[in-house]
Amino acid sequence: MTEIADSTRIVKESLNKRYASERRFRRLGLMAIFFGVSFVLILFADIFSKGYTAFLxxxxxxxxxxxxxxxxxxxxxxxxxxxxxxxxxxxxxxxxxxxxxxxxxxxxxxxxxxxxxxxxxxxxxxxxxxxxxxxxxxxxxxxxxxxxxxxxxxxxxxxxxxxxxxxxxxxxxxxxxxxxxxxxxxxxSWTFLTAGDSREPEQAGIGGAVMGSLFTLLVTLSLAFPIGVAAAIYLEEFAAKNQFTDLIEVNINNLAAVPSIVFGLLGLAVFLNFFGMPRSAPLVGGLVLTLMTLPTIIIASRASLKSVPLSIREAALGVGASKVQTVFHHVLPQAMPGMMTGTIIGMAQALGESAPLLMIGMVAFIVDIPTSPLDPSTVLPVQIFLWADSPERAFLERTSAAIMVLLGFLVAMNALAVILRKRFEKRW
Amino acid sequence: MSKANIYAIENPVTHQPGWIGSRVQEGSENTASPYATVGNIAVPNPRMSARSVNVFYDEKQAINNVSLDIGLNEVISMIGPSGCGKSTFLRCLNRMNDTIDICRVEGEITLQDENIYSKSMDAVLLRARVGMVFQKPNPFPKSIYDNIAYGPKIHGLARSRSELNEIVETSLAKAGLWDEVKDRLTKPGTGLSGGQQQRLCIARAIAVSPEVILMDEPCSALDPIATARVEELIDELRQNYTIAIVTHSMQQAARVSQRTAYFHLGNLVEVGETNDIFTNPKHPLTEAYITGRFG
Structure with a gap:
């Protein structure tokens, strides 16, 4: 009896300490969020206040x-x-x-x-x-x-x-x-949204950069998504688990951490110098960004394949589905939302990338709006870089406005990722 | 025999987190010396028969020299404490263990005199002939109709839409589910209650007209009423199918099966008529288990 009373007292005494540490942790978390949000707000307020006039x-x-x-x-x-x-x-x-x-x-x-x-x-x-x-x-x-x-x-x-x-x-x-x-x-100013670059700020627009980014991302998406998903499916579902596949996995993870400028240099050496592809073209930009995005997509796709419950696979195998049927009829549809989310995050990363594209000449001053992935062009982040470098006062507001447009695209893409995940996620 | 040894080999399959690889508990070095199985393992005219089956997970032996016949249109239940190898043995019967890299099966298992582990036997075909119902109801996250129609579709069992509809209806009817779901065939199968889901899984297994249905603790996730409904169903299915059922409930084994096999630490200790096993067990381990001294 005394023992029980004793332990109750001990537990009671320790309660204050435990609750105090909980409160401390909550406060720290709240402060972290506050700092994060306030920096984002400062950034947005600064860019918007400087940039909105460029639309007039x-x-x-x-x-x-x-x-x-x-x-x-x-x-x-x-x-x-x-x-x-x-x-x-x-x-x-x-x-x-x-x-x-x-x-x-x-x-x-x-x-x-x-x-x-x-x-x-x-x-x-x-x-x-x-x-x-x-x-x-x-x-x-x-x-x-x-x-x-x-x-x-x-x-x-x-x-x-x-x-x-x-x-x-x-x-x-x-x-x-x-x-x-x-x-x-x-x-x-429709000119700002539709025109190509110009030395005269009032004639300069982001139309060329937007089209360039669009073509580049199109090339990236159409290469990186199928290759990434196929690689993930093979590695996760079909490949034997041995030292060789372990080595591949480690290298894919390493590749995700390689600085993007290195991919740019690789693109310069291989695509431009060796294969003789056109300089400054979204095609080459897309290829370079594909190399950069592939690890992200493969890692996200493998994680989402891994998260498909074993019971679904067993159910399919149990009624006599072959391995390929199991994967394509049951596992892949379950993993798709995760794969798409990973892909969109990879694409958003690619959209904001400038360093590797500088290496393959997408930093050139190009007035004409590209009409195909083979035309020379620039992309949004590189356009921002170019304008930020220009001395005219009017380019300052255009730089901020171009950042606004880029942020708009990024927010739209991330929102799409969230919507896709919510829309296609199935519960079992 | 200490308590620790009884639980020595954790069932390596049912709770493993990943696709491949398995978990075997520590301290199970004593893969016991082979027992001579008590009772008659053979039946006249067996549907499936296993001879000297050994199963290894890496170096660890999970099944030790098990021989057992499964008769035509009978329900045979496999009982035993956790980790005794009954589920592993069941999964050998439709080569479900193939999906586990480290699993190795020795010995001979035949289905209608064909060795299912021979090169000429295709695992996909085998699983169409030997269906399986799992411990946790696992309907596909698709409609009720698609759950049943999937098997016949991939095997090409239905030549037309109306034939497929018929297969779906008869399968659901045989599983006693038709009246409950006929108005909501397009609704997701995952929206049904646990007991209905398990009967849906049984209907899904029936839909490909298997010769044998394996059931791995099919009622362990169900309440008593749903359990009673599934047991009734098993009894009805016996008319047309051969059923092997693994169960933790001795009452269930007694209620649904004609023959019972008692497994212990990877050994098949005793097998016989269900009545005999429960009223007159011959092996002391069997007796200890069914009288509730361990397990």
Whole structure:
């Protein structure tokens, strides 16, 4: 009797200590979560606050006269002739008309620099599409130069001394006149989402990088998923368990830990130099990322095959299914959600990878948007790297905006992984 | 005989976590010297017969020189303490042990005078002829219909959809499940109760028309009412099938089987008519077990 009372007392005394350690652990865990979440929030807030303005583009309203004397003096209507005309003269004329007082050379230069020089190309394209415009007058919203864009967005301060800013007092005077007549606006920039890269920030977009990433990931997915799953099935279900397969397993695990730049160098040596594949092409990028993603997919697939209960295999074998039938009819469908999750996580990793792609030349400055995996192109993370390296102020916001787009893709892919897992997971 | 020795060999199959490899408990060095089995192992006109079967997991011997006949349309039960090798022996009968790398089977087991371990015998064909019901109900995570139809489909037993429907219906009817599930054939088999799931597994085994059905403790996960239902079913199935059942419940062995085999530490100690074994055991170990002195 005394013994029982004694042990109850001892247990009671130890309780406080045990609960205290539990509380300590909970607090530590909570702090860890707090730190993690707050760093993510700081990162997101910083990127979003810097980047959202890149989705807006300053535009200036001008009345353009499609002057036949400039576009097509001989009235040939020949696209070749029209294509060679100096369309910059059209907007320059419109600016001169708007500001007749600006006559000095420096004033003219500042005046012409209000509008992006890319406007000439867009004017040419609209005329080539619709030659009927020649001789007419149209009021258009023209894309402003990136320095003016920065001024309007407030990244260049008007009250700073003239020597400290890249926009002259003269330009500010022009802009203020335009603002007074409501001829300046900020509108959503489709250019940023659809255009390829450019030296001029206002003409630069992530369309080329997005397409490049898409082609690269397509190549990676179509190679890494089937090869990875097949390797996992063979190793897990069919291969004999011996030292050789142990060695393979160890090496696959090692491969997952190899720095990605090494895969880039391998791709450079093998795919470009030995096989002579095209430089900067998403095809080669995809091959390199396949090498990098394969171990991840194999490891995830093997883990998910391992987790299929033995009872399901025995049930199938028990009714006379062969090994292959057991694996493909019963084990694989059960393991599929896990395999897909692993694959998507591997693909997300590949999407964010830049180092190996630098090695195979996907860091080149490419204006054209790729239309096939063989065209030279760049990818989102490399585009971010390129823009982050550019001196123009306007590329700063574009860098942040490109990071936003990349994060958007990553979040979407991870969400897809979660949905697939929830959707296809079966309970037994 | 100490208690530790009685539990010496952990059943290496039923609870193992992985696909391959098995777990054998320590301290079972005394793979006992061969007993001469008490009772008559042979029956006239056997469906299956095992002669001098030895089973090893790596170096460890799990079955020691067991010979036993399984008669036509009889229910034979195998009893014995945990780790006595009864499940291992049962799994030899349809070569389920093939899936375990370290498992090695010696001796001869015949099905209708064909050696099932000979090169000419295909394990897949054998398992179609010798079906199996497992300890834990393990329906496929598919519909009730697909659970039954899977076996006939892969073996090509049904030439048309209507034939397949018929096989599904008769199999479920034989397992006494048809009336309970006929309105929900497309619902998942895993949604049934434990007892229904086990009868579904029996129906799945019947669907490929096996000659022999092996049952490895089929009622150990079921409540008494579901157990009674399965036992009834076993009795009905005896008309058409030969059944070998491993059980931990001596009452169950007494209720459903005509012959009983008592295993101990990998040896087949005694075999005979169920009535005789339970009322008049000849071997002292058998007597000790059925009177509840250990086990």
């Amino acid at each position: 583009q300053t535009q200036i309203e001008l009345e353009i006269f499609y002057d036949p004397a400039i576009i097509d003096p001989g009235h040939t209507n020949d696209p070749q002739v029209i294509g060679k005309a100096d369309f910059a003269k059209l907007y320059k004329a419109a600016l001169k008309e708007r500001f007749p007082d600006a006559t000095s050379r420096s004033a003219r230069r500042d005046l012409y620099n209000l509008v992006s020089n890319g406007v000439a190309y867009s004017l040419r394209d609209t005329v080539l599409d619709n030659p009927g415009l020649i001789g007419t007058r149209l009021t258009l919203w023209l894309v402003a130069d990136d320095e003016i864009d920065m001024l309007i967005k407030g990244h260049i301060h008007r009250d700073a001394p003239e020597s400290d800013r890249r926009v002259s007092n003269q330009s500010i005077a022009f802009i203020e006149q335009l603002e007074a007549s409501d001829s300046v606006r900020k509108s959503f």
